[in-house]
Amino acid sequence: MEAIVMLILFEIFREAGMRLPSAYGQTLSVVGGLIIGQAAISAGIAGPGTIVVIAISVLATFTLVNQSLVSVASILRITVLLISGFLGLFGTMTCLLALVLYIVNLRSFGTYYLSPLSPPHLKGLYKIIIRMPWGKGKFTDNTNIKGRERS
Incomplete structure (x- = not known):
């Protein structure tokens, strides 16, 4: 549950940062993420390991070349997190298998x-x-x- 809350908070900061001018948006995302992460650790809402994993996951979305795919990656990340939370390792492997099967059957220009x-x-x-x-x-x-x- 803590991972979902932190992931949603980081996604809110990322979206807010994209809607502001570039200099302010990046500053808001970084400072907001640091403040919320520190407050979550201090309040005992999330552990430091969870914050690090979620932060790396959110930062990895900035490596996407096509920024219109960021929302798709976020939805996929939250879906995999929910399924893995309910089904454990079996859910993680099921999501991985479903993703691989989808990519195997995907066609581009025939x-x-x-x-x-x-x-x-x-x-x-x-x-x-x-x-x-x-x-x-x-x-x-x-x-x-x-x-x-x-x-």
Whole structure:
């Protein structure tokens, strides 16, 4: 329960920081997170370990290149936290398996996202393990260009 409360508080500060001008928003997020984290530890609402894990989790969302995916990552994080809280390690593994199955079946422009791992091709797996120099290899099978060498 403490992780959910702290995660929601950090998400509120992140959203507030995004809506303010850049200099003020970043300052508000950092200072607000520090003050709320210290107050939560002092009041006994959350432990220091929980604060560190949640802070790392929230900071990891800033590494996303497309910032429109931050809300999706936050919803996914809260969902996994709730399921893991109710089902324990079984819930964590179930969420991980569901995420991997989703990514395996995901297609982008008609090509599997994890190609050539998703539908396993022996030739494709060989290309993943042993890479030819940049100019020596052929085009990948996914580019629909047949029989042309790279120049």
